[in-house]
Amino acid sequence: MTETVLAHTESVCPQCLRRLPATRVAENDNVYLVKACPEHGAFRTVIWRGLDNYVAWGARPGAAAPPRGAGPRLEGCPFDCGLCAEHRQHSCCVLVEVTERCNLRCPVCFASAGGTRGDPSQAAIRDWLTALYATSPDVNLQLSGGEPTVRDDLPEIIAMAREIGFDFVQLNTNGIRLSRDPAYARRLALAGLDCVFLQFDALDDQRYRVIRGIDLLDAKLAAIDHCRRARLGVVLVPTLVPGVNTQAIGALVDFAARHTPTVRAIHFQPVSYFGRYPRAPDDADRITLPEVMRAIVAHGGGTLNAADFHPGAAENPYCSFSGSFYVDADNRLHAAGTDQACGCGSAPTRAAPRDETQHARQTVARKWAAPAQEAAPSCCPGVSVLSLDAFLAQRRRSLSISAMAFQDAWTLDLARLRDCYIHVAHPDHRVIPFCAYNLTAQSGRSLYRAD
Template identity: 50%
Template sequence: MPPQSAPPCPADTWSLCPVCLKRLPARRATHGDCVFLERTCPDHGHFRVPVWVGEPALSSWRRPKTPSPPNPGGETGRGCPYDCGLCAAHAQHTCTALVEVTGRCDLCCPVCFADSGHGASADPSLEALRRRLVALRLQAGACNLQLSGGEPTVRDDLPEIVAAAREARFAFVQLNTNGLRLAREHGYAARLARAGLASVFLQFDGSDAACAALRGRALLSEKLAAVEACARAGLGVVLVPTVARGVNEGELGAILALALSLAPGVRGVHFQPMAAFGRRPGKPGERGLHGPTLPETLRLLVAQSEGLLRAEHFHPPGCEHAMCSFSGTFLREGHGLKPLGDAAGGCCPEPSPQVPSALEGATASRAFTARQWAAPPPEPAPGLAADDFDRFLAQAGSSNRFSISCMAFQDAWTVDLERLRGCCIHVSQPDGGLIPFCALNIVSSTGRPLHREGGLP
């Protein structure tokens, strides 16, 4: 018998059975300072998982917006989350589109989201990717593009793929990578930059001990070499730590301090608490199955920042669902950080008397990401005219800007269909469809995917 609960907070929703992936009515129930996602499967029993722990309270962590379906005429059949494509029920436009250019990888991370490298199918051809990128640009509009995998750098034609993305009129192209080839191959980062790459989303979990636990071996020196190579090539870098309980949750402050020491080449840090995805679907009651929840990560970061950060420096998203992320934009001043408001270029405008549409939030987020995560502006050329120099000074303030953010992914244990319908990170499929990132990567506790190959019919 499940424990007695307070009324749902803030409303009832739908979820999945983590064993069979059947859609189930669910509720967010408050117990003390924790919010649990609760549901009962007639075949596999009751499931109760914490999704929000502590302050700031979920009831206060809201940024209202009006849903703006990107595909109001899309076909529906079995309902969310089975009809992704996107279906008519989806409420948010694409902020970032991911294209998985390979399933191969040169690591075998114990916590891989996508189970990359295990029986990977053949890579799509360059010509197939060209066609797909053109179709994606027409479908998703002027969104940001991330090339992902697998590990994209195992493809020798990656510079040509980057160039194809720019030819398809994607203004901001980012590479999601473990950084190993960037570190070891002289001139590789420069080749990617010449092809049109703007930013590197670099897997970066902290110490060698953390890397060994999460990636299978010590990698810190190679990660730092990758950052150095990108800085020389003029590529902006975002450090992306996976945060795992008992592994590196005590290293958030150290990762932040290191990132600041590597600025302006490093443009920010984007924390990602552990999710039960891909290679690690998890079992009921397994210790460390999930990383800290969003508010727990925020409090850990503040506590470890040596006074640089306060909780009020961060805000809920204006694009995706409020339970999915937090972010803050700062100005580096000496050894300190000054929080920046909207006038200085923050990603999400302050709430106004008129509730904005989801599309407005997506548009603002796209622009901010492209502006902040790209490389800082170059130094002025000698003999620059006075008016040009004034313009340079106005732009150069961006080189001292630094973003800190966190994205809490959903898996089969924590998936909330209200959140899923607000997702703005969509993965391009070979058939032209778009699937929300979390939906694509959901696997049951028995390892059965929801959408990837071998998933539900």
Template identity: 50%
Template sequence: MHATTHSATREKSLSKKAAPLVLSRTRSLCPQCLRSVEAGRIRDGDDVYLVKECPEHGEFRTIIWRGNPAMETWARPKTPSTPSEPFTVRERGCPFDCGLCPEHAQHTCSALVEVTSRCNLGCPVCFASAEGQSNDPDHATIGVWLDGVMRASGDCVIQLSGGEPTVRDDLPEIVVLARNRGFSFIQLNTNGLRLAQDDAFFAALAEAGVNALYLQFDGVSDAVYEAIRGRPLLDIKKRVVERAARYGVGVVLVSTVVPGVNDGDLGALLRYGAQAGPIVRGVHFQPVSYFGRYPHPPADADRITLPEIMRSLEAQTNGLVSAGDFTPPGCEHALCSFHATYLRQDDGRLRLRGDSGECCLPKNKAIPTAEQGAIAAKTFTTRQWSAPSCGCGSGENAGAPLGEMDAFLEHVRRNSFTVSAMAFQDAWTIDLERVQGCCIHCVAPDGRLVPFCAYNLTTAAGRSLHRDAGARP
């Protein structure tokens, strides 16, 4: 009787296995033709898939979230804030009218200015489809782009990108161009190859006003670089960090996370960054996304999701950080990223900062506006990712002892360390609700501001939606 009851109970339990559940609806694009289609975020067990169907090319089902924290709990509501000066009008709808159009729901936090499409590496995971040769935009053109960003968004983070921007000998002059137009925070997106070899060039960039390096740094073993970048690079990366400390330029280590290649290296990279001294301001993880020509959709096994990275960081650091430390972003859409801010301790531990650095968001329970989120993100990035003060400097107060409160604040700033991740979208995972909440915008050749994921999007056959629309001068 007991065995029969147990068997019946098990069968009843199996029969009650939850059917796939529609968590929410959005819109997406067909990976084959980029037709705008309805899509659902569908929970199946512990995982969530983006499911969409094109009337011509059929259904596409792609993993976007694995395990805890559950996607349903990962939310941060914001009141939309449309652009103060849209550069385009709405005709076909998102993402075809990007520029930004009047319906975009977030201000610009970071503007990416691509100063070249040349590169001294040939990475297969490149967003920018970097090439060996190009006609680099001249200073006048870059100046027009910067003027447009300032007009549309005011003083935001300027990230000089490419290609590899350091292939331009005149890059320090471009930094000065941005400074002279009123941009207070200049970040350099770089693989670091030239910076590790050309000391005078690094010094010139620091003198021109570069605040921080967004340094490609995929792991702490050469095997990782050989797999992702095609050559051993670890010593070069470490040399860049050492030189950045010499010149007072902050560093954020940026890792593209590829399943089966470096997803087991996340904890080691976090430990390296935390121990590399105050010049390394944080580590930032980017789950690999797929651009270019793909005859077959990337398998779900080829993808790693944000909750997996959170849990891996806890497991691989033996609890130095916890998955529960991480929170949704205050600026971009909640499903795009996570972050936490810590204080380095003398014994090597990391202590979670209670405010996560979000001092500019409302302290009451009111839902912040998207604009408040963007302002908070810009303020925090400028403060956190710049190098801490060395205590030197010039002027009548140089070397003067700090007051108690000033000393405490400087200690906090010096020892703050961020851990974050951002899941960029490709043709299989693109979610137009997320695109409309994007605060990272690329400057197109005609001066439009285009959300990052829309700008870099390609069809499965490699055709670009926005990047190839118009040639650079």
């Protein structure tokens, strides 16, 4: 087999998390990350299946927008996150983990949720949010965990975030509590919640039993309905696990289209092996971004094209893709243009430079929140607004399709990590890139999560 070196970078050892030189290499139609630890040996992991579009996909990286108040470089990436001066992007979305508790025990969980440590107090969370707002007032905030809805005071925390000044608040949830209590969804909406980031892996319980351990489909459907009644936008978030639900990508897109405008987006997350996972992965346990795109296009039956999807304009291009679509009366998807995407934003042609991270934040807020109320009937006699009303109704049925490939200890590329703009708020007031915060050695040791 012929192997071609594409680039030199750095990574870590999956066994000891030591920083290592690494190489991206092409072999046949695949791209691999290759590295060797002097103590634990060589590692070779597929990171991209589809060499034909790999170089073109990364040809236009986003402009750097370094974080405000970056700290000094001491040990270097990924050990100085907080953020250090090597980091190239300020925050777009910041996760705040309000609990370690969870009402599920999923076999794969990036947070290894289910801890018994007590929840942080509202006073502690206010301290974190106030510190975050002082340096990053315009970030999109995602309340996460654990499972945030196990906290009875979650509406008060949402209202607190709004009071401090955050203007877009998401909830990362499995939907179980939302499914059981429609009044709870209304309470969250009244408190100021914009968007529900709903774990949604499958359309049958057999797959839920494999990925989450229990039957969950009825709960997911009820949660979506209760969000609809409360006028909360929903983003469906399937974790894609090869051999379990990767054959259902097209069916999940169809479901999302049918449930617009309540469902605002579907955001695929290829499984990453950090936090809690049953065993060390091999290449058969991975699905890469171009494979997800190809599955969506193939399922579209000619209405979608690979050109409808674009890399992010602010984060590293190999971290994500996104595209914006509208849904016709037959629930078919049609491309809506290049400057409509989410997760977090495509790179349109433009004459003047802009802050792509800021644009990404605004795009997510616009596309993922619940749609505005329908226009009232015309008050102007003799002026027909039927076509306008039809146009507005159609525009309300838009759908963003995106995916983000998080990095684990096998796939971590420090060039990508330095471009990350999905961050986690640490209790000591640092913000840490998501993939660094959740980075887990095969033994379970973490760099940043408390034991």
